[in-house]
Amino acid sequence: MSVPRRPYVLSAALFLLAAGCSAAAGGTSVPRGADGPPRPAVVSPAVSPSVSPAPAPPKEIPALGPRTRALIPAEARQAVVVTGEGPDSDRSTVAFYTREDPAAGWTFAAGPWRAHNGRKGWTGHHVAGDLRSPVGVFGLTDAGGRLEDPGSLLPYDEQPDFATSGEGFFGEPLEGSFDYVVAINYNRVPGRSPLDRERPLGDGRGGGIWIHVDHGGPTQGCVSVPEERMEELLRTLDPEKSPVIVMGDPVSLNR
Numbered sequence: 001m002s003v004p005r006r007p008y009v010l011s012a013a014l015f016l017l018a019a020g021c022s023a024a025a026g027g028t029s030v031p032r033g034a035d036g037p038p039r040p041a042v043v044s045p046a047v048s049p050s051v052s053p054a055p056a057p058p059k060e061i062p063a064l065g066p067r068t069r070a071l072i073p074a075e076a077r078q079a080v081v082v083t084g085e086g087p088d089s090d091r092s093t094v095a096f097y098t099r100e101d102p103a104a105g106w107t108f109a110a111g112p113w114r115a116h117n118g119r120k121g122w123t124g125h126h127v128a129g130d131l132r133s134p135v136g137v138f139g140l141t142d143a144g145g146r147l148e149d150p151g152s153l154l155p156y157d158e159q160p161d162f163a164t165s166g167e168g169f170f171g172e173p174l175e176g177s178f179d180y181v182v183a184i185n186y187n188r189v190p191g192r193s194p195l196d197r198e199r200p201l202g203d204g205r206g207g208g209i210w211i212h213v214d215h216g217g218p219t220q221g222c223v224s225v226p227e228e229r230m231e232e233l234l235r236t237l238d239p240e241k242s243p244v245i246v247m248g249d250p251v252s253l254n255r
Helices: 006-026 066-071 227-236
Strands: 078-084 091-098 107-116 136-139 143-145 156-158 181-183 210-213 223-225 244-248
Touching (some): 066 136, 066 244, 091 223, 091 227
Parallel strands (some): 078 244, 143 156
Antiparallel strands (some): 078 091, 091 107, 107 223, 136 244, 143 181, 181 210
């Protein structure tokens, strides 16, 4: 009697099926296509160290050149800037600047005001009687006048000797011109009344150069501004801030 063989055939088929699944899962896989070109390596961008921006330079007073700026003392915190219309002009303008923070520089504070200067303009070498105002940077330390002190921060010398009379170059009355004055420290000894006549450079170099009340015409060499501006200056110029006056024609100041 013969024995049926079908179970052996089924066993062999199951063995082959099991071997095929195992190869597909963990054996050698059939390539699906050709490899592409190699990908370039990814390079991370270099990170530059953070750099703090450079601080802004201090603000300067406009239209002043390096030579003039160098004459302004480091301790000065107030500046009256007088700019003539030209080297031979008797007309000028006045502006006021402050420097509360030296790192920030100068700040415009007041002006411009109309003003007069010497009849014949400006000079870098003032001498007595030349009718020109001296060019330069000068301290402002002392004040005075015929009228009562209006609240000056500078030492104020009230004296009747500040009275004046007569006429100016164009017939305008001079009375009241010295009601308020601030002495400009050209050829004088600081710390004294504007009336003091000592001249360290000698009498030939002139003196008595002041800021005073404008009388409507040119001066002998002083700078003159309207009376209300004189009062404003007297109440503002602070000896603790070492005020200066910067004065001259545009070309000279721009040097």
